[in-house]
Amino acid sequence: MKTQNSMISKTGILTLMVMGVTWVSCSREPITYPEEMPLDDYLTISGFNENTVRIINSGHYEFGFQFKPVVDGMIKALRVKIPDNATDVRITIWDADSKEIIRTETIASVSKDAFVEQAITPVEMDQNHSYMITLNADDWYIRKRMDETPAHYPITCGNIMIEKHASTGGTRQTFPTLSSILYYAGDLDFVFQQTAP
Numbered sequence: 001m002k003t004q005n006s007m008i009s010k011t012g013i014l015t016l017m018v019m020g021v022t023w024v025s026c027s028r029e030p031i032t033y034p035e036e037m038p039l040d041d042y043l044t045i046s047g048f049n050e051n052t053v054r055i056i057n058s059g060h061y062e063f064g065f066q067f068k069p070v071v072d073g074m075i076k077a078l079r080v081k082i083p084d085n086a087t088d089v090r091i092t093i094w095d096a097d098s099k100e101i102i103r104t105e106t107i108a109s110v111s112k113d114a115f116v117e118q119a120i121t122p123v124e125m126d127q128n129h130s131y132m133i134t135l136n137a138d139d140w141y142i143r144k145r146m147d148e149t150p151a152h153y154p155i156t157c158g159n160i161m162i163e164k165h166a167s168t169g170g171t172r173q174t175f176p177t178l179s180s181i182l183y184y185a186g187d188l189d190f191v192f193q194q195t196a197p
Contacts, residue, residue: 064134
């Protein structure tokens with residue numbers, strides 16, 4: 001009889017433990033990670049925030065930066081600032097390995113020298129995969145170091161590793177291949193949010 005009570009007791013304890021773990025698992029709130037915008041950190045770490053020149057009406061370029069998320073996440077919004085008023089500003093998110101377009105978005109109106117942020121249907125980003133984000137415009141800021149020395153890539157900004165800046169001339173939606181370590185031309189940014197640990 002003592003053995004039976006002992007068995008019931010052990011079984012009851014085991015059942016309670018399983019129920020407790022299940023309750024904790026079910027009641028755990030999903031993790032909401034903070035939003036990140038890499039541009040400010042990129043400009044600070046590279047030193048390209050030291051000297052800014054405004055370029056206006058100087059021919060169209062497709063320019064931006066190549067990056068790699070170090071965690072799975074998504075781009076939720078796009079941000080752009082240029083030194084002149086503009087309409088229908090095209091932004092492209094590329095797969096940097098295949099050079100294929102993942103998403104094209106158009107920002108209807110941009111006021112000079114002010115960031116415009118536009119929410120988008122989220123674009124999933126896989127960790128350790130390279131992407132490019134570009135802006136097509138004939139107005140931009142050139143940002144350099146005061147001594148005009150090069151930046152050293154990659155530059156890690158939170159969960160985003162920026163691999164290079166690149167550009168190409170013209171209005172065509174062409175993957176940029178001309179890179180420079182001496183300056184950044186933009187400003188183009190995005191809102192990134194981690195989705196998995």
